[in-house]
Amino acid sequence: MADRSAALDRTPLLEWIAAGLGLLLLAGLLFVLGREALTAGPDQPPSITIRQQGVKAAVNGYVVTFEAINSAGGTAAALQVEGMLARPGHEPERSVATIDYVPGHGRAEGGLFFAHDPRGAMLTIRPTGYQSP
Amino acid sequence: MTALWDSDANWGYARGVARALAGAVLFGLPLLMTMEMWSLGMNVEPRRLALFLLANFLLLVILSRFGGFEPTSSVTEDILDALAAYAIGMVASTAVLFLLALANTSIPPDEMLGMIAIQSIPTSFGAMITRKQFSAGGGESEEDQEARTAGYAGQLFLMMAGALFLAFNIAPTEEVLLIAFKMTPWHSLALAGVSLFVLHALVFNVGLTGQEAAPEGYGAGRVFLIFTVPGYAIAILMSLYVLWTFGRLDHGDLASVAESAAVLGFPASIGAAIARLVV
Structure with missing residues (x-):
């Protein structure tokens, strides 16, 4: 035992600090992962809502940027987003975009191109499908 | 300043540079041949890339002391070696990117710069640590190097360098x-x-x-x-x-x-x- 306490006495301060910070970070990581493991339901499908961000003029028309917000735990891969632009007296204009990933409880951004100005017209953007990663 | 015209010292440095070039290509190839890396230079936020390049430079300076491509004894030398490693890394990246037809003269200069800048991180690392890999015996004894790296902070630093590289x-x-x-x-x-x-x-x-x-x-x-x-x-x-x-x-x-x-x-x-x- 005397050997052991002597060894502890010789432990430099830096080793204590490093060990302490390391333990703190490790505990934090395990806490976050463990909480997720215990609370996440089995095979939750993603639940996507699309929030329109704005309209900008593009070279050949207009671009509407949007944010796909996933409120469920499951990840959506290859998310298809469809925009439908309805103007009175005209054929509706359709645009699609594919978002690589929207992580569970995460978000991703994208844009849709339209030939006509969506401002003042009726624009609906909705997710149409995804792939499980 | 007597070392300035010393042919032995210059010859030794030139051989170190040649070894470093080989190391840069060896350690850089996996990423030079990774598709995501070709466009990443453009996609990464410029400030984050600049910060990373700076952090990598600091890492190289400290790494130079732990076994760079030539033995060092002063911080000035470490900085010079880190700069040399970056230069070698950039030369190696540029050469391989052109050789593999991934870079060509029709690519806009800023895109090319981003491409080379991000590839210079692994290649400069390879250039710096080559000495240990390619030389049988350096200018200093193994014990000297052991002594410099035996400290606890040194161990943590090496762990950091290894973790960052992988x-x-x-x-x-x-x-x-x-x-x-x-x-x-x-x-x-x-x-x-x-x-x-x-x-x-x-x-x-x-x-x-x-x-x-x-x-x-x-x-x-x-x-x-x-x-x-x-x-x-x-x-x-x-x-x-x-x-x-x-x-x-x-x-x-x-x-x-x-x-x-x-x-x-x-x-x-x-x-x-x-x-x-x-x-």
Whole structure:
């Protein structure tokens, strides 16, 4: 035992600090992962809502940027987003975009191109499908 | 200043540079031939890339002291060697990118610059650590080098360098994200446990200073607390830093950040554990 306490006495301060910070970070990581493991339901499908961000003029028309917000735990891969632009007296204009990933409880951004100005017209953007990663 | 015209010293330096070029290509090739890396220079936020290049430079300066491509004794020399390593890394990156037809004269200059800048990180690292890999005996004895790297802070630094290098080699690919999405939180917990175990086994049995056993008077529990736990923390921090640099943490919640860190932390902790063998 005397050997052991002597060894502890010789432990430099830096080793204590490093060990302490390391333990703190490790505990934090395990806490976050463990909480997720215990609370996440089995095979939750993603639940996507699309929030329109704005309209900008593009070279050949207009671009509407949007944010796909996933409120469920499951990840959506290859998310298809469809925009439908309805103007009175005209054929509706359709645009699609594919978002690589929207992580569970995460978000991703994208844009849709339209030939006509969506401002003042009726624009609906909705997710149409995804792939499980 | 007598060394300025000394033909032996200049010849020795030239041979060091040639070896460093070979090391730059060797350590850089996996990323030079990774598709994501060709466009990453343009996609990474410029300020984050600049910060990473700066951090890499500091790493090279310190690494130069731990076994760069020529023996050093002053900070000035370390800075000169780090600059040389960066230059060699850029030359090697540019040459290989042109050789593989990935770079050509029709690419806009700023895009080309980004491409080379991001590739110069692994190649400059390769250039710097080549001395240990390619030379049978350097200008200084092995004991001198051992003495410089034996300190605890030195050990942690080497772990950091090893973790950063392996994390950087894997992080650019989309697979890291995909794996994190495929894994359940239980997989992540298991992976974190395995990473800790592998790191501990390597540290305890291989020995960080390249010696056969753990430091004298250090039991398994103490090695775990003093080396393994901080080592894994360093691996996780380096993983997070690299993922943040590449913008991979911007859109996820805390849990998905932790999962990505656990995925990249696995190779990073192995990199941390074997850093002493490589550097």
